[in-house]
Amino acid sequence: MSFITFIVKPTFTGCINQLMVNEQLINPASIVIVGGSNDIKKPGGKIVKNCIDGGYQGTLSIVNPKENKVQGIPSYQNIKDIPDTELAILAIPAKYCLSSVQMLLEEKNTKAFIIISAGFSEADEEGAVLEQKISTLIHKHNACLIGPNCIGVSNNHYKGVFTTPIPPFDAGGCDLISSSGATAVFIMEAGIPLGVKFASMYSIGNGAQIGAEEILEYMDMHYVHTVSPPVKLLYLETIKNPGKFLKHASSLINKGAKIAAIKAGSTSEGSRAATSHTGAIASSDMTIRALFKKAGIVYCSSREELISVASIFNYKELKGKNIAIITHAGGSAVMLTDVLSKGGLQIPPITGEEATALQHFLHPGSSVNNPIDFLATGTAEQLGIIIDYCEHKFDHIDAMVVVFGSPGLFDVENVYNVLSVKLDICKKPIFPVLPSIVNAQKEIQTFLAKGNINFPDEVVLGKALAQVYKTPAPTPSEVTLPEIDKETIRHLIDASDDGYLSPERTISLIDATGIPRVPEIIDASKKEFLKKSKEIGFPMVMKVVGPIHKSDHQGVLLNINTATEAETAFDQLMSIKGAIAVMAQPMISGIELFVGVKKETGFTHTILCGLGGIFIEILNDVAAGLSPISKTEASRMIQSLKGYKILQGTRGKKGINETYFIDIIQRISALVSIAPEISEMDINPLIGNSKGITAVDVRIKICKTIDEPSSLIIT
Amino acid sequence: MSFITFIVKPTFTGCINQLMVNEQLINPASIVIVGGSNDIKKPGGKIVKNCIDGGYQGTLSIVNPKENKVQGIPSYQNIKDIPDTELAILAIPAKYCLSSVQMLLEEKNTKAFIIISAGFSEADEEGAVLEQKISTLIHKHNACLIGPNCIGVSNNHYKGVFTTPIPPFDAGGCDLISSSGATAVFIMEAGIPLGVKFASMYSIGNGAQIGAEEILEYMDMHYVHTVSPPVKLLYLETIKNPGKFLKHASSLINKGAKIAAIKAGSTSEGSRAATSHTGAIASSDMTIRALFKKAGIVYCSSREELISVASIFNYKELKGKNIAIITHAGGSAVMLTDVLSKGGLQIPPITGEEATALQHFLHPGSSVNNPIDFLATGTAEQLGIIIDYCEHKFDHIDAMVVVFGSPGLFDVENVYNVLSVKLDICKKPIFPVLPSIVNAQKEIQTFLAKGNINFPDEVVLGKALAQVYKTPAPTPSEVTLPEIDKETIRHLIDASDDGYLSPERTISLIDATGIPRVPEIIDASKKEFLKKSKEIGFPMVMKVVGPIHKSDHQGVLLNINTATEAETAFDQLMSIKGAIAVMAQPMISGIELFVGVKKETGFTHTILCGLGGIFIEILNDVAAGLSPISKTEASRMIQSLKGYKILQGTRGKKGINETYFIDIIQRISALVSIAPEISEMDINPLIGNSKGITAVDVRIKICKTIDEPSSLIIT
Incomplete structure (x- = not known):
């Protein structure tokens, strides 16, 4: 199998090489x-x-x-x-x-x-x-x-807003871009009391000319890591140019910036999702999530979550999933353990000689076996020692969460002073949960005045931490896709009108894309059909051609074992309303899969994949990615499916070879890059087994009059 | 079918009729x-x-x-x-x-x-x-x-705590009971700044004698609605006597109180869940959730969520799912709409003559079609009018959320004054989201000083509102269960030793419980087996008897169509390691279901149900309820399944008759009430179709030496 490299290059009508923001x-x-x-x-x-x-x-x-x-x-x-x-x-x-x-x-x-x-x-x-x-x-x-x-x-140059608060400019703080002015105000108000700093705020309003994409573009062009503000927070109600958005968001993140975003309005679209087709399942929220994933943006659903993620961004980068929880209050540690492990992070045991050595520094009754509980009587000195052990001795620990409140007996400023120093000098990230916003209000203010941020609720932090951890790095802008027969594909598409592609052309297109398919025969005449059916052999499956929802009308008949059965079946199928012919394929066994394509305005094609049958129809178990889809993305899509265990093989049933599934997803991605006129496509089912994956039923819809130029082109 | 009434009565060894709390x-x-x-x-x-x-x-x-x-x-x-x-x-x-x-x-x-x-x-x-x-x-x-x-x-009589804060006693506030002292402090600290009031705080500590159950018991015995503090908040790390807990929690809620609880440590147990059996899937968290559901307690996972639910409890009761969102800031309304609709609540359109009439009171550009957006320039007077319309004119609206912040231009105290008055006089609940904790800090303090509570984040409120809405009312303590053959069941159990029940006794027990089952034959001799197999008829299914995980060893053979096939199959099955006999049943078709039983220490039996196959094995799609299970509970369990659509019938495939499934769940509940020695039970699969539901494979484990008396007895 040979590969060619498709290079993604953004193109914008009317403003080539001109930055809008000046x-x-x-x-x-x-x-x-x-x-x-x-x-x-x-x-x-x-x-x-x-x-x-x-x-x-x-x-x-x-x-x-x-x-x-x-x-x-x-x-x-x-x-x-x-x-x-x-x-x-x-x-x-x-x-x-x-x-x-x-x-x-x-x-x-x-x-x-x-x-x-x-x-x-x-x-x-x-x-x-x-x-x-x-x-x-x-x-x-x-x-x-x-x-x-x-x-x-x-921004740092002027305060051209009519609202407050106007947080002092902080070069290490967040740039905030918002579709809604009031929401921008409320986001800052949610962040400031926790210690979140801001560098700039851009209120887009109606976005007549400049949207979030254009501001990101400007920031991208001028970004110098360690000099420019590193965190970008977005509140968006629309993304007019997803290609531009993707390009500059990924580029910024690749340069070292971090982006978190709320895209509001996720359900108004989601509720329009119909039940029967993959197209219908691909709600806009799914496409937005695919866009954010491709760009490496952390998806948020609330102001609180956005601010929590921004606060996490403020600290050192979380590079692994092993968290040490350090606390003097067991309850918070239990709830944090629950939420972190639900979110895919781990609180690994801490044992061995070094753990025993640490134990000697702590009061009797303390526990070092993660969560590290150094009791209500724990001191600032002990906290410092625990953090040092986590930083230097416990190599498997990637990050620490320190939960330390106050029962109101005495000042905890010395504890927070130690914590603040460690936050600065440790290489591993430390996230401070200081819950005593009443008892330790003064000490927390002192802590924040040193430039720190507080997470008042351990579970809110835990959820955001999981959200950050599971967001992948941006997909490289150059995606390698399998080579497919471009000439044949273009010929077929150019020769076709809008609407569903004929069965014959569909087969040719699938063959040109290099996707294995089952042999099939189609005929409207019983005599011809029976003659051809010898090529297929028994047992075979027979399907009505014409009606869209075949299985709703008993239009699919399995296990046809003899010519006599085939004859009866033919009559039965042709009697279905809308029947124009009958198709037959050999029965093959394996796991039912599907791959689909959906085109949403402004976006490149969304490629969908999943398991067939109930997984898609009942459980909406669909993974989505934006074309072009890299191997890593395809693999991640497959592994994110709820039914992934079935693909791996389970309880005596063999699974599929994932490599083949990845290849098919990438071939579809290559196909829609060459034939962007494909507005909808379903391969459902594909039958997968350990030997390979074979397309059984394919439907392709063409729309040459798309309402906007594709914002990503392939050269 | 006749019914008898089982009455649930709690019994506590050693302290009958004696209240522990004095x-x-x-x-x-x-x-x-x-x-x-x-x-x-x-x-x-x-x-x-x-x-x-x-x-x-x-x-x-x-x-x-x-x-x-x-x-x-x-x-x-x-x-x-x-x-x-x-x-x-x-x-x-x-x-x-x-x-x-x-x-x-x-x-x-x-x-x-x-x-x-x-x-x-x-x-x-x-x-x-x-x-x-x-x-x-x-x-x-x-x-x-x-x-x-x-x-x-x-409490109201004395402040016997060594911590702060000690919120002033408020008879309308919350009673807080906590397994962790520090967490109790942190919960109060999270609530006080938002306006949450407290009546008492009980720190259980090690709970040597008095646990949350005993305090709830005392509160239950002395509860007078509209006089006693109405809201109980619990932070629990263990529930020693679930029966007592259930009795008094439900009783309190039935008297008009409201309870929200965190049960920390949900995943340490959950991670022990194995993959193959229903027993393994019934994690403690599942049982705790079943307990809370039965009691009518709102399940919470964080201090923030607990405080949000407490805040919701502070306002009038949410009696329906139709919410009007009233705002001057579109962004918050969009995010709130998203989270509410994801949580099962609705933001129904507001149209018609009255809507048009309302529009006339608002500025041009305002929208009354829910969310009601009366723009940044909206006034206090307009807010009052909008609330009046929602209260009196829009009958389909059950509750209102008012989102009103401040850009910092002018004082919004007049707006919050109107809101405060409406909160008092309206019969429908109104939940205030005042996000401007910086700009409107002073006005919010004035608002709180009037006894109100603020929700600073609309999405945090939305999630909690959905959690409250989906929590059912307590199950009545008298549950009617189907009549089953008690005498035979007791006889069978009394005659059996600990361990798995023999296939013969299992069949008798199922028959005595009134659960339909497929006829089956079992024999270790091939000759006898083949002779008996004529009773079954072809096609039949043959299964190995002996090994636990049949399908892992190809121990289940389907579609046996002839005597010759049966003979070969017999040899094949007997060659499996551990095989002691072969069983045969007629093949019946339908939807695979399962019902299971799990006994966790201190709890009555947990009854599990779901769809078989991948739904249980891959998706962990299991519903759980605590015995005794009412018709309503069984029905709710079934409807909560992810695969519920399949039970209703989908895409040309017929569903099952839910009434039969409910009946079987209730019969199992009756069985374990009569035979509490059943420590584990699986009916997997049950085959359901529109005609009925039939048990195919049943496994029952007996344990007569349970470590504690069942806290619920049946008289």
């Missing part, structure tokens, strides 16, 4: 706030205050027809009077925005805009038209636009 | 703190301080050989000098406890003890012996004991 947006030499006011209870007033309080170093001016000065800043009655300005923040009614933007672009050399005003595409059709006009105009002038309908931008 | 523990007229000191950084000092600060109204005295006064309270050098005292709190080294207890019991008429000292059964064998001696002595004097190794007791 320097004027990120670090403007001058800012004008159009609609800036003295009323700090209004967005136009608060945004001025935030810019001033934030210590903006460039030239700040205001446009307000009623004022000469706003909060001490020069105010112009008319835009035409202001000097040239790089960034304009518009806090005026929607209807005045277009003319203002036009004047700024044409006369003031403005290259970046933040429109916080609402009343655009989120409101009505008229607003959508206005938004489109503004966006087009800005684009034409090679300028960039954040918003409209957003809370603004805040 | 009035002297709950409301002591006098307290002595043995080991009370002036050093408030030590437990013995802090507990004195807490009693004084807590305003204890009775006579407080101290025993401390070195002091005449401790923190202003009279101190005696020797216990023998103190006046008669109802409750003694011991904060002295373990080794001095026994003699102190003895003197207090014999000379001071002390009837209740709290031993906070450690160094007992949790430490070593010597400590365990000492603990047992103390406990026996106390029990002999008809007194009661909390601890040892605990943080104490705090």
